[in-house]
Amino acid sequence: MADDRLLDHVYDGIQEYDNPCPRWWYLVLWATVLFSPLYFLFFHVGSSGWTLSQSYDQEVADNLNLRFAEIGELTADEPTLLKYMHEPDWLAIGTGVYSTHCKSCHAADGSGLVGPNLTDDVYKNVRSLADIAKIVEDGAAGGSMPAWRNRLHPNEIVLVSAYVAGLRGKNLPGPRGAEGKAAPPWPKGKPDGVDLQ
Numbered sequence: 289m290a291d292d293r294l295l296d297h298v299y300d301g302i303q304e305y306d307n308p309c310p311r312w313w314y315l316v317l318w319a320t321v322l323f324s325p326l327y328f329l330f331f332h333v334g335s336s337g338w339t340l341s342q343s344y345d346q347e348v349a350d351n352l353n354l355r356f357a358e359i360g361e362l363t364a365d366e367p368t369l370l371k372y373m374h375e376p377d378w379l380a381i382g383t384g385v386y387s388t389h390c391k392s393c394h395a396a397d398g399s400g401l402v403g404p405n406l407t408d409d410v411y412k413n414v415r416s417l418a419d420i421a422k423i424v425e426d427g428a429a430g431g432s433m434p435a436w437r438n439r440l441h442p443n444e445i446v447l448v449s450a451y452v453a454g455l456r457g458k459n460l461p462g463p464r465g466a467e468g469k470a471a472p473p474w475p476k477g478k479p480d481g482v483d484l485q
């Protein structure tokens with residue numbers, strides 16, 4: 289081409305033309321470079337409620353409230369735990385909470401890792417169904433078992449506790465062996481007299 293310009297260096301006898309990128313290409317490049325700090329400041333630092341993690345948290349909270357609108361806020365007492373141990377649709381939420389937050393320490397099947405085996409009849413801190421929810425809320429052993437009161441919705445605490453209560457009786461062998469004392473059996477069936485067992 290007429291405006292091809294040879295650069296003045298030579299490598300091993302090879303010379304090259306100076307072929308710069310077209311002007312529109314540089315314009316797009318510089319436009320994205322200028323845009324990126326504005327984007328970063330707006331979505332990751334600045335305007336409250338607009339950062340990705342805040343809007344994610346908000347969405348999660350809205351979604352939970354939507355799902356829980358039907359049952360309201362549950363109390364973590366024995367009749368409630370017993371009831372939800374037999375409600376598979378709601379229990380699925382407890383299963384989800386367990387695999388997100390608990391399996392790293394109690395193993396996916398509940399047989400224990402850092403934390404005790406939850407599938408046998410012996411417990412360190414638990415004597416009744418309500419104790420499970422209490423331990424989940426408050427934690428134990430100076431935080432080795434974390435407190436979930438401020439990290440989970442109260443209904444999530446009830447539902448994950450109901451799920452954990454249901455792991456009892458599987459009696460899976462765990463790496464830690466038996467820890468604690470045998471707890472009295474959970475009461476049977478639904479509190480309204482419909483015995484599902």
Ligand code: HEC
Binds near residue numbers: 393404436
């Ligand atoms: C960082 C590790 C860790 C995580 C995560 C964890 N736990 Fe634990 N958990 C422990 C330890 C350790 C203990 C034993 C505490 C003790 O020695 O008294 C424990 C104890 C318990 C107990 C009482 C068991 C007993 O024998 O008395 C229950 C119930 C329990 N955890 C449920 C849960 C649930 C439900 C979750 C998820 C929401 C969870 N844990 C998440 C480490 C953990």
